[in-house]
Amino acid sequence: MSSQLKDFSLARLRDDFALRGIARYRADQVAGWLYQHGVEDPMAMTNLDLPLRERLASEWQSRALDVDRVQESSDGTRKLVLRTHDGAVLEAVLIPEERRNTLCISTQVGCPLACSFCATGALGFTRNLTTAEIVDQVCRAREVIDAAPALAGEEERLSNIVFMGMGEPLLNLPNVLESIRILTDPKAFGMAPRRITVSTAGVVPKIRPLLEVGPINLAVSLHAVRDEVRDVLVPINQKFPLQVLLDTLRNEELISRRRPVFFEYTLMKGVNDSLEDARLLPELLRGIPSKLNVIPMNPHPDAPYEAPDRDVIDRFTAALHEGGLRVTLRRNRGADIDAACGQLAAREVRSERAKGS
Ligand code: SF4
Incomplete structure (x- = not known):
């Protein structure tokens, strides 16, 4: 071969x-x-x-992926539905923001971690993506940017890459590391490592080997402040509970104020949105240089969760600010075309499976 x-x-x-x-x-x-x-x-x-x-x-x-189709949201977000040579379907999401374009890429077909709020998790796991399949998402996205004058005119064509699409990156670490080497090599893509963010649900033993690849950013899907809630939302918490995860981050010398952890907290109505939760969060993260992204749940048919009402979101984030956390409330981008967390590919994969059955 x-x-x-x-x-x-x-x-x-x-x-x-x-x-x-x-x-x-x-x-x-x-x-x-x-x-x-x-x-x-x-x-x-x-x-x-x-x-x-x-x-x-x-x-x-020299080519690992073909573009099945590109779908554009009313807010300018573009979903690339991509196909591997063996027919697997995955997605990458291109998010134009002020003066920059961020690309969210996938690392697995499906995901074995089965987070209960996630459409990709509901698909089960098929296989890891190869390094070429990870890197080719960037190549295909650059072609989409070049073909769209509004995007190509941005200051930088592709300014940031986040490993937050389908799959758990740290369960495909060798290929993720090799793709980061290609993305950051001045003779290849030449991206600055600080423009790259890798997200994990908390595969604790793989955090240090990831950070050693270079000064990239680490994002951690937190989503809950209590083990009994996180055990359900992010089941890998049963293996690496909150205290183990957070102590590891607290003691990790490669994390600093210049290189903080980006915690992701998807806010779900009646599940993790109480004021008590908001007051516990700063306690929990104490001693970890961090920034917290709060993202109201983007509802979809594969999960029984919805976003809190606006006033609850506002009270929650105000309490976090009072607790001294650096907090950003993120808008859901591309909600009208199922951009969040593998939802588009989930739909595509389901329709592929239906055709095959
Ligand atoms: S949230 Fe991430 S880690 Fe969890 S099932 Fe979805 S893709 Fe996997």
Whole structure:
């Protein structure tokens, strides 16, 4: 079977080329075409000699994902429904914000963690994405940006990447790390590590190995202040309860005020939105340099949760401010096209399964 060029960080691609008798610097040239120029056809890599171009075309693949369709929300958010070579469907979400474009990417097809509020979790788990399939979400998104004058005109075409789509990134750590190396290599995508955020539901033993890849941001899906509630919302809490998770973060020397943890708290009516919860949160996070994102639940048919009323949301966030937390209340982007947490792909995957049955 042919190898996939985008499965390799530049350092590993140089080694692999050397083993095959190809000069190491050729790997740098190939990476330039793939990631800086968006050229995937080896025959179009004009600074390579013809025998090498032909060899690359026969021995390697250079594209891992195709775009099934792109759906645009009324707020400008775009969902890319993507398909792997073996027919798996996944999604990436492109979110234009003031003077920047953020891309939310997936790391697994489905997810084994089965968080009770999440449409992806309701799908079950199919497989990990390869490094090339992670990286290609960025390549496909850049093509969408280039084709949309309103997006391409932004100051930076693609300014931020968040690993918050389908799947738990830390359960696919080797491929996530390799994709981060490609995203941050100056000879590949050349993104600043601080523009990249990786989210986890709390796979505690993998947090340190993730942080060691470079000064990327860590986001943690918190969603509850009590184990009995979080055990239901985020079942991995049964294995790594709140105290274990938060003590790990508190004692982690790679976390600092310059590199805080971004806690995500999805606010659900009657579940985790009480004033008592809001008062407990600052206590719980004490000693962890952190920022807290509060996101009102985006309701969907796979979960029995809804967003609190506006006045409850306001009282909750006011109490967090009083407790001294750095808090942002996030709008739900793309709610009209099911952008949140794998919902679009959940619908696509279901319709694919229905066709197959
Ligand atoms: S919230 Fe994240 S970790 Fe939990 S089931 Fe959904 S995709 Fe998986």
